[in-house]
Amino acid sequence: MEEIRGTSNRGLEVDLSLGEIRPFSISGEDRRLYLGGKGLGLKLLYDRMAPGVDPLGKENVLAFMTGVFSGTGAPCSARFAAVTKSPLTGLMAASSCGGPFGKALKTSGWDALLIRGCAERPVQLVVDTNGGRIEDAGPLWGLDTVETQAALGLGKKDGALVIGPAGEHRVLFANTASGHRFFGRGGVGAVMGAKGLKAVRAEGGAFRIVPQDPALFERMRKRATAYINRNPFTAHAYRRFGTASNLRFCTAGGILPVRNFQSGDDPEADRLSGEAMKERYRSRPSTCKPCTILCGHKGTFPDGSTRQIAEYETVALLGANLGVFDPDRVSDWNELCGRLGMDTISAGGTIAFAMEAGERGLMDTGLRFGSPDGVAEMLEAIAHRRGAGAELADGVRKLSGRYGGDAFAMHVKGMEVAGYDPRGSWGQGLAYAVANRGACHLSATLFPLEVFFGLLRPRTVRAKAEFVRFLESLYAAVNSLQTCLFTAYAYMLEPPASRLTPKPLLGLTMQYLPGLALKLMDVTTFNRLYQAITGLPLSQAEMLRAGDRIHTLERWMNTREGVSRRDDTLPARFLLEDDPEDPRRRAVPLDPMLDRYYRIRGFDRNGVPTPETLEGLGIPAGDSPGRGPQAAR
Numbered sequence: 001m002e003e004i005r006g007t008s009n010r011g012l013e014v015d016l017s018l019g020e021i022r023p024f025s026i027s028g029e030d031r032r033l034y035l036g037g038k039g040l041g042l043k044l045l046y047d048r049m050a051p052g053v054d055p056l057g058k059e060n061v062l063a064f065m066t067g068v069f070s071g072t073g074a075p076c077s078a079r080f081a082a083v084t085k086s087p088l089t090g091l092m093a094a095s096s097c098g099g100p101f102g103k104a105l106k107t108s109g110w111d112a113l114l115i116r117g118c119a120e121r122p123v124q125l126v127v128d129t130n131g132g133r134i135e136d137a138g139p140l141w142g143l144d145t146v147e148t149q150a151a152l153g154l155g156k157k158d159g160a161l162v163i164g165p166a167g168e169h170r171v172l173f174a175n176t177a178s179g180h181r182f183f184g185r186g187g188v189g190a191v192m193g194a195k196g197l198k199a200v201r202a203e204g205g206a207f208r209i210v211p212q213d214p215a216l217f218e219r220m221r222k223r224a225t226a227y228i229n230r231n232p233f234t235a236h237a238y239r240r241f242g243t244a245s246n247l248r249f250c251t252a253g254g255i256l257p258v259r260n261f262q263s264g265d266d267p268e269a270d271r272l273s274g275e276a277m278k279e280r281y282r283s284r285p286s287t288c289k290p291c292t293i294l295c296g297h298k299g300t301f302p303d304g305s306t307r308q309i310a311e312y313e314t315v316a317l318l319g320a321n322l323g324v325f326d327p328d329r330v331s332d333w334n335e336l337c338g339r340l341g342m343d344t345i346s347a348g349g350t351i352a353f354a355m356e357a358g359e360r361g362l363m364d365t366g367l368r369f370g371s372p373d374g375v376a377e378m379l380e381a382i383a384h385r386r387g388a389g390a391e392l393a394d395g396v397r398k399l400s401g402r403y404g405g406d407a408f409a410m411h412v413k414g415m416e417v418a419g420y421d422p423r424g425s426w427g428q429g430l431a432y433a434v435a436n437r438g439a440c441h442l443s444a445t446l447f448p449l450e451v452f453f454g455l456l457r458p459r460t461v462r463a464k465a466e467f468v469r470f471l472e473s474l475y476a477a478v479n480s481l482q483t484c485l486f487t488a489y490a491y492m493l494e495p496p497a498s499r500l501t502p503k504p505l506l507g508l509t510m511q512y513l514p515g516l517a518l519k520l521m522d523v524t525t526f527n528r529l530y531q532a533i534t535g536l537p538l539s540q541a542e543m544l545r546a547g548d549r550i551h552t553l554e555r556w557m558n559t560r561e562g563v564s565r566r567d568d569t570l571p572a573r574f575l576l577e578d579d580p581e582d583p584r585r586r587a588v589p590l591d592p593m594l595d596r597y598y599r600i601r602g603f604d605r606n607g608v609p610t611p612e613t614l615e616g617l618g619i620p621a622g623d624s625p626g627r628g629p630q631a632a633r
């Protein structure tokens, strides 16, 4: 069997309008500067796509990318990325997934799959080691994500990506399924639906992925595993109770979204915690493969069925945020959203907005906080764009534009807010405001540092810009190497520099001397694994510099779509409303954090990357087809 050492540096470019498929080579320079995965996907789109294209039109390019870590057997290395222009925000959307498609694509010999154009009839794309072929998918259209994957008749080494009815009906927050893992916040499923692309199937197994330096790889794999197995967050909380173990931390900090973020806690909330659900459903791991952390779980439900247990974001947004704390109901809705192919965060945020708008007499969907009645029917209606569901399918920003309710429209740049109220975590407020894809909790996770680990004080502006910038760059790199973001906690907190420093001293240094704390931060596990897999040198500083480059390129691409300071904001509720009954939730003073953030990022006061910053990072701002002048707005 042929071998791939790190990457194949080969991609496939597909035009569904023309029915053409052709291979292309990935340059060593792009690989070095953008690492792979998300970063390289953004660069490939930047070279090909002009600003202003319709996200649901044929010019939008949808990239599926593997990374250096994908399929190597390094901890949590099942990951692959999607990158495209989002129909929900009109900006760049990048997403990471641990389903079987990534390894199948990589072992079929391709690092990148770029898809443009729109098919006239529903199609599926089949990728194998020789290239690809476009096949009729008429009989699959209308099937849900589980039925579709079953109908594809996948071999053991194959992997697929499919959409459900929500993608077919271009719900702006439709996502994509690969096995039982979902991804594509911002409407990647709608982009596939608009292209008439029901499924992508990779016939894997033609290549063996081997590290360039097996001895170093084994040493680093052992070190990485030891860090994960020692870290209380990865080895205890996530492995035993799943991401829903976040819930108890969030209620303790008053940052759980309850009733459209009107409250930060509820006496009933604990029913949705990972700990309570573990007991109720006798949970056991059901994860991305391979995975060392094991945050995904399945369980046995009261009706005897075995199902995936809802993640934190789902119990927060589709449970507590609707005022519904019954885990059986939330689990049903979780499964329904999965089958329909719909992001649970945006679905929950949009239904919560409709509930509050109903209370205030702005619109009436019949949905009420605290009542599960009608929610399942509304999710179906959204996915099929029926009745009121047709309007909810466009998300909170468009709903508030039609009906009013800006004061409680909980979105940033059009993307619904994830499960952490930034009034109890001001750094998270900055992270949401500046995240490239909207109110994303995975651009920079400040809430664990502020609320879970107690390393930064949650309601101060001090040091927040520095840590948002650092985590943005680290996560951009991790999502480009293609491993799970959750490894970052273990790799960052378990090396001796962090572990042996007494926690109060570590916290004080981070809070008052953030520059020094970040200089001492050891995340070399990532770049040493990269070296072992590829045989190419990469220092920690070079890796973080690549993260800076990737994040700034994404920002620049958004700048060309018209994004500036006025978009880097938060919902009015977070900026203006203190909670009189809860001192843990105070309006977020965004402006001083924003000023500092722009300064250390090398953006001007309006949030635009300066020419010096672009040049310093090697981001070409010249005039190729994808590099038009900044869009006027």
Ligand code: SF4
Binding pocket: 076, 077, 078, 098, 286, 287, 288, 290, 291, 292, 293, 294, 295, 296, 484, 485, 486
């Ligand atoms: S920790 Fe969770 S999200 Fe990350 S790779 Fe493992 S199962 Fe997937």
